[in-house]
Structures are given as structure tokens and as C-alpha cells.
Amino acid sequence: EVQLVQSGAEVKKPGESLKISCKGSGYSFTSYWIGWVRQMPGKGLEWMGIIYPGDSDTRYSPSFQGQVTISADKSITTAYLQWSSLKASDTAMYYCASASGSSKTFDYWGQGTLVTVSS
Amino acid sequence: EIVLTQSPGTLSLSPGERATLSCRASQSVSSTYLAWYQQKPGQAPRLLIYGASNRATGIPDRFSGSGSGTDFTLTISRLEPEDFAVYYCQQYGSSPPAWTFGQGTKVEIK
Numbered sequence: 001e002v003q004l005v006q007s008g009a010e011v012k013k014p015g016e017s018l019k020i021s022c023k024g025s026g027y028s029f030t031s032y033w034i035g036w037v038r039q040m041p042g043k044g045l046e047w048m049g050i051i052y053p054g055d056s057d058t059r060y061s062p063s064f065q066g067q068v069t070i071s072a073d074k075s076i077t078t079a080y081l082q083w084s085s086l087k088a089s090d091t092a093m094y095y096c097a098s099a100s101g102s103s104k105t106f107d108y109w110g111q112g113t114l115v116t117v118s119s
Numbered sequence: 120e121i122v123l124t125q126s127p128g129t130l131s132l133s134p135g136e137r138a139t140l141s142c143r144a145s146q147s148v149s150s151t152y153l154a155w156y157q158q159k160p161g162q163a164p165r166l167l168i169y170g171a172s173n174r175a176t177g178i179p180d181r182f183s184g185s186g187s188g189t190d191f192t193l194t195i196s197r198l199e200p201e202d203f204a205v206y207y208c209q210q211y212g213s214s215p216p217a218w219t220f221g222q223g224t225k226v227e228i229k
Contacts, residue, residue, distance in 0.1 A: 035218060037164075045156075045164065045207055047218040059216045062120070095163055103170050104211035104218070105154040109163040 002026040004034075004096055004110035011116045012086050019082035020113045022096030029077040030054035033099040035106060036070060036081045040092045050099065051079060086117045121145055121212050123221035131229040138195040140224045142208030147188050152211035155184055155193045158223075159204045167206075168193065195226075203228050 007021040022034060035050035049060040053072040060070070072079040079096060094113050097106035122145040132138055142153075150171035156164040166175040168184035171191055181196040195202055208221040 037220075044205075044223045045158075045209075045220040047209075047220060050216075050218065061217065097164075099211075099218075102151075103154070104152050105166055105169040105209070106156070106164070106218075107166055107169075107175070109165070112163055 002108045004098060004108055006096060006110040006113045009114040013119055014086060014088055014117055016086050017084050018086055019080050020094060022079045022110050024077045030074050034079040035097050035099055037095045037097060038092045088117050090115060091117050121210060121219055123208055123210060123219055125208060125221035125224045127224060129225045129227060131227050132198055133229045134198050134200055136198050138198055138226055140193040140206055142191040142221050144189045148210045150187050153191050154209045156207045157204050
């Protein structure tokens with residue numbers, strides 16, 4: 001069974017750093033892209049970026065380029081999303097999702113990680 | 120950058136009725152890379168349709184997708200109580216590689 005299990009909810013202050021994780025299991029981790037999707041409170045889905053763990057090829061949405069860093073450790077089948085300096089506007093639910101190679105659709109999703117940034 | 124515009128924003132229908140959701144792209148999209156997702160409150164999105172018209176594993180046949188070029192449609196033939204949710208279309212473009220979501224259509228109980 002394919003599973004993406006994300007790390008737990010976080011409460012941070014503006015200016016702090018953060019790294020959240022997404023652990024994949026039940027499939028070949030290095031053969032599928034893993035993307036990150038933001039959902040701000042009461043809003044829609046926004047694609048942030050994506051990584052191919054097989055060779056660490058990483059692509060970012062222009063809206064998020066330079067704002068976050070996506071990485072992966074294939075030895076522990078885990079992808080990461082990190083911020084160096086959080087802002088209140090980063091408060092959102094963040095989902096990871098695996099994308100198949102052929103249709104590039106997000107077939108499987110993590111349960112989401114809620115990040116709250118507040119002073 | 121391709122923009123996906125979904126309409127209507129909200130669809131108010133009764134169980135048993137037919138729902139027709141639209142997704143329009145700002146330029147032509149390959150059908151291979153057009154998908155639909157369902158999201159219920161407090162849950163992660165779930166893949167419904169990929170390749171514009173192919174149901175994902177376990178998706179009931181009351182859900183169907185169609186369209187090509189810039190106009191795509193998700194149809195729910197007879198709404199069940201569990202179908203009231205928000206639906207998003209999504210496309211992948213290769214130059215440069217980018218994934219884009221529409222803003223969503225909420226299907227609510229009338």
C-alpha cells in the first residue's frame with residue numbers, strides 16, 4: 001500500500017526556520033516525483049515545487065522560488081520542505097503528493113502538515 | 120504560464136441531481152496531463168480523474184471527465200451525499216515543467 005506520512009503540526013514565530021517531512025512507503029520512492037502543495041486557510045490548492053528523488057532534480061513554482069527549499073533523502077525515502085525565515089503569511093496546510101511519471105498527476109497524498117506562524 | 124479557470128465557483132444541487140463542472144485553460148493543454156481532484160473538509164485531496172477522462176482506482180462510475188484543448192468538464196451523473204465537496208482541476212505543462220491548479224468549484228447541498 002502506497003503511503004505518504006507527513007510530520008506533525010508546527011507552531012512557529014516569524015523569523016524562525018522550519019523543515020517538515022514526508023515519508024514515502026509501499027512504492028519505489030526514487031521513481032516518482034514528490035510535490036508540495038500549499039493550502040492557505042479557506043483557500044485553494046497551490047503547487048509549490050517538486051523533486052525527483054532518483055536524481056534530486058527539483059523544480060519550483062515561480063511564486064515560491066527562493067522562498068522555500070525542497071530536498072529528499074532517498075536512503076530514508078523522505079522528502080522535505082523547508083523555510084529559513086518564516087512569515088505569518090506562511091500559515092497554511094502543506095501537503096506532499098506523489099506524481100506518476102506518465103500522467104504527471106498527484107496520485108497519492110500525505111495527510112497534510114499544518115504550519116502556524118504567529119508572534 | 121497556463122491559468123485554469125473553474126466555473127461555477129459554487130454549485131448548489133440536491134442529491135440525485137447531475138453536476139457539471141467546467142475547467143477552462145488559458146491556452147491549449149494536453150489531455151494526457153489534465154486531472155480532477157475531490158477535497159472534503161479536513162481531508163487531503165483525492166485523485167478522481169487523470170488523462171482528462173480516466174477514473175482513478177476505486178472511483179465510482181458516476182464520475183466522468185471529458186474535454187480537450189482548453190475546455191474540460193467533470194460530470195457527476197447522480198449526486199450522492201458523500202459527493203458534496205470541493206473539486207479542483209489540475210494540469211501539467213512541460214515548458215517549463217509546472218503544475219497548476221484551478222481555483223476550485225464547491226458543490227454544496229441545495
